[in-house]
Amino acid sequence: MYLPKSLAAIAALLVSMAAAPAWAADPFTVRDIRLEGLQRVEPGTVFSTLGIKAGDNYSDERGSAAIRALFELGLFKDVRIDTDGNVLVVIVEERPTVADIDFVGTKEFEKSALQKALREIGLAEGRPFDKALADRAEQELKRQYVSRSLYNAEVVTTVTPLERNRVNLTFTVVEGESARIKSVRVVGNKAFSESTLLDLFDQDSGGWLDWYTKSNQYARSKLAADQETLRSYYLTRGYLEFRIDSTQVAISPDRQSLDLTLNITEGEKFAVAGVRLEGNYFGREDEFKTLVAVRPGAPYNGEDVAATTKAFTDYFGTFGYAFARVKAEPEIDRTSNRVTMVLKAEPARRVYVRRLNIGGNARTRDEVIRREFRQFEGAWYDGNKIKLSRDRVDRLGYFTEVNVETTEVPGSNDQIDLTVNVAEKPTGSLQLGAGYSSTDKISLTFGITQENVFGSGNYLGLQVNTSSYNRTISLTATDPYFTKDGISRTLNVFHTTTRPYYEADGNYKLASDGGSVRFGLPVGELDTVFLGIGVERYSFTPGTNGSYTLVDGSYVYTGTPQAYLDYFKCTGTAPSVVCTGSNVVGIPATVGWSRDDRDSALVPTTGRLQRANLEVGVGSALRYLKTDYQYQQYFALSKQYTLAINGQLGYAKALGGSTFPIFKNFYAGGLGSIRGFEQNSLGPVDAVTGGSLGGTRKAIFNMEFSTPFPGAGNDRSLRLYSFFDAGNVFADRTASMTDAQWKAQNRIRASAGLGISWISPLGPLRLAYAVPLAYQKADTANGIAADRTQRFQFQIGTSF
Structure with missing residues (x-):
């Protein structure tokens, strides 16, 4: 028979009373004390x-007290004291120890979560087994399931004895079906309609996507959040x-x-008459008044x-x-x-x-977190620095x-300890993208990144593109604290091996290899300045299937865009085209700046992101300047x-009288740019091949209005x-270009x-169906090719 720990004193008393005649x-x-029956408990x-x-x-009184004390340890299910002459004999029977805890039939919870819940009530591997504690464990497991609306969950405990006590x-759990919310009502509302109030709730009676959102599964925590x-x-709003x-x-x-029913009393609507400060403000009342967010004359706003009390406390x-x-x-x-x-x-x-x-x-690692702190040990407490x-x-x-x-330091009235508690998440991500066109067919992009390699805070990323026209492999590694x-x-x-044009019969290619190093210098808490330098080598191979054709009184090579032939100084006829400038080495130096104060990198609702970058070709045949700027702003309506x-x-633009390298042009079109057009297809095109050439100027504007997905409630994922x-990309007008072109x-x-935005297990997934509104149709008479459109596009790990 197992005795609950809470009855140890009574049990000890009964045992001592029953045994008293035997050893009184x-x-x-x-003279000595002998212990019998110990197996795992230390004699000490x-x-x-x-x-x-x-x-x-x-x-006898001391014996009874000793028995009670041993029972209260919770380690024994029976304790007796006997005597052998002047030797005291303590005979104990230990409670069995829990060797293993297993769960069968659990789908709603991870086993680790259930083990943690049982550990909090005292049941864990290596601890003494108590039948009453097992009963409490059953009730705790049922409570966990009730919190997930599984009211019919049944739990059966099986105890299997093993050797060595x-x-x-x-x-064994039979979870059953979760209870679904049939209806939600708000009673007592007058100022606002019930439908308006119910739209605020994360819990509802469900919709066609409730299998994903689970918004119709009742949970006390969700109800408490909805009440708040x-x-x-x-x-x-003044109430x-x-x-x-x-x-x-x-x-x-x-x-x-x-069925959920919330009974409310709205009360009267109040306006603010004024604000008054009382107490000790160290003579800085005027400074504190600038922090007051409450405005006289406006409706009361909790x-x-x-915000005002918090601003005062922070100050x-x-x-x-x-x-x-x-x-x-008030x-x-x-x-x-x-x-x-x-x-x-x-x-x-x-x-x-x-x-x-x-x-x-x-x-x-601890150091990854500590190095972000601006509040130092041994310094005066600074609320602003702690928030930062x-x-x-x-x-x-x-x-x-x-x-x-x-936390206050015990025994001190002027010291505190700060404890930073974090909950980690997976920091690796997989990026996949795909597109389809009549020429490129299906193209795939692949990327795998780890933002916190081995817990060091370092970044490591691999990017691969399998497009027929733009094959790339890139490896990037970032140490955010290269210096202390x-x-x-x-x-x-x-x-990279690039064929940036869409006519396959020329089979030309541009190969590039290189590397770079870039340093980021923090300037303030939101701004970072970047400085970098790299080495790049470009190798051009002209097409072998083309031929020279008379066009407008001049011979042009139809297998390769003329702009490339001119830049790499190519002469001859296919297949014996010779390019005297087919290998070019460049040394790009970069200067950049970024500022990011968005509230979230994945699902931002407020804040802005700004980036600027300047790239200059120095110390080589590639002399050019290239700059770009990006601005994003989010408004929570x-x-x-x-x-x-x-x-x-x-x-x-080119520098020093040189020719701007055509492979440094800007491109536009596709996801992340102008949806509805094939990737990088917009801008100037080659007159013969019809391939996109890109341009030296770019202007793009995007606007998005994000709403809840029908049936998903307020789920932001x-x-x-x-x-x-x-937008578009632009280039200088050439001598052969007509006004129409x-x-x-x-x-x-x-x-x-x-489009649809989904924070999937693989990363942010965005699908878009676009209808081109302003686009170029084919104009054969003026030698103008039609824009290449692509209405459906998707990508994992992209924005805009």
């Missing part, structure tokens, strides 16, 4: 708990006294469905009040007052429905940080959660809707978006369409 004796002096544990040692006087525990969303909605009176969850008799933190308290107390005038906000400040005491602790990083440090760690992209906790001051270093090596705009500008793209080349291309 007159007090005597203990028994001796230290017994409370009796050799040389002590023994009595051990047992295996097997929990509802409360926030009213408090930000200061709004409250949720009750929440009713009615489960059907078969426990397969439930978010503005919370106190910049002076070292980590425990400053700021309370917002003075309500019910006759006019106006409220005066009184902000009372208690700075408390100034403290400094003793130690910075890191937790939750099983893979990432937390944001810097979050922007690494290695963690799903980053939290900073403040935060200067990054990026190494890149690549090999509401919780469901986001507007995003993107703009790119590029400009390039699956979104529907509409878009409008416009010039106008066609410089006309802006545009497209619009719909």
Whole structure:
């Protein structure tokens, strides 16, 4: 029979009472103590708990106390004390030890999550087995399933005895079907319609995508989050006294469905009469007033009040007052429905940080997190630096959660410890892309990256493109802290074989090999300046299947675009074309700048991203300048809707009287540029082959409006978006170009369409169906080729 630990004292008393006649004796002096029945428990544990040692006087009362103390250890299911002359004999029967815990039939939870839940109630491998604890484990497992709406889950415990007084525990689970939300109601609303309020909730009665979103699966945590969303909605619209009176969850008799009802009281709508500061502000009232987000005359807004108190607390933190308290107390005038906000400040005491602790990083090294911190150990507490440090760690992209906790140091009134708790996420990603055209057929791109190699914070990436016209392999490695001051270093090596034109009968190619090194210098907390230099070698092989043809009084080679033949100084006739400049070596030097303050790299809703880059060919035959600038801005129109705009500008020219290298031209078209057109197909084209030549100037504009995917509720991992793209690439007018060709080349291309954005297990997946709005049709009379359109495109790991 197993006795629960909580009944140890009663059991000990009963045992001592039952056994008393057997060993009751007159007090005597203990000469020695002998232990019997021990298997795994250390003898020292028994001796230290017994409370009796050799040389002590023994009595029945001391024996009973010793039995109770041993039972309270929770290690024994039976304890007896006997005597052998003046020797005290302690006889114990140990509880079996748990050798292994297994789960059968669990699909909803990972086994590690269930093991953690049982460990928290005291049941784990290597610990003593307690039947009462096993019963608690069954109830805990059922509770875990109830939290996932699996009300019919059944748990059966099987105990298998093993040698050496051990047992295996097997929990067999029949999960059953999860209870689905049949309906959600809000009762008591007057100012807003029920449908408006229900649109705020992440839980609903489901739709045709509920198999993916699981929005109709009830969970207490989700309900609590929806209640806070509802409360926030009213408090930000002047309803200061709004409250949720009750929440009713009615489960059907078969426990397969439930109805949710929220009973609310809206109260009156209030406007702000004014704001008043009270308390100790160290004579800096004017500085604190600039932080007030509450505006007199406007409707009461709970978010503005919370933002103000937080701003005050953070500002106190910049002076070292980590425990400053700021309370917002409303003075309500019910006759006019106006409220005066009184902000009372208690700075408390100034403290400094003793130690910075890191937790939750099983893979990432401590130093990767520590080097992002701007709050140093031994320095005065600075709230701004701590927030900045937390944001810097979050922007690494290695963690799903980053939290900073403040703990007072025991015995000190001016020291605190900071603990950074992180939750790691997989940092490797796979990128796949595909496109289809009549000439290139199916082209694939492949990339594999690891942003946190071996937990070091370093980046390693491999990119491969299998297109018939643009085959690439590139390897990139980045050390973000090449120096302890935060200067990054990026190494890149690549090999490409390019046939950037779409006529296959020329079989020409441009091969390039090279490498580069680039350093990133942090300037401030959001800005980074990049400096780099590289070496590139270009090798051109003209086509062998073409011939020279008389065009407009001049002979041109039909197997290779004339622009390439001119640049690489090619003469002769196929197949004996000779290019005296077919091998070119370049040394590009780059200077760049970036600033990124978006709230998320994967699903941004606010903030902006800016990039600028200048590339100059130096110290070689390639003398040129090439610069480009990108600007992205995100606007959160509401919780469901986001507007995003993107703009790119590029400009390039030759230096020192040389010819601009044609292979450095800008290209446009396709995903990441102007959707609805084949990749890199826009801009000037070769008069004979019809292949795209690119241009020395680029202008692109994109706009996206993102909405919830129908049936997916507020799930941000699956979104529907509409878009409008416009732009083109441009080049200087050549002498042989007619007015009609010039106008066609410089006309802006545009497209619009719909797309789906999904944060898939392989990375961000974007599908787009575009309809070209402004495009070039074929004009044979003027020698103008039609644009190559491509309405359906998709890619994993791209933006815009």
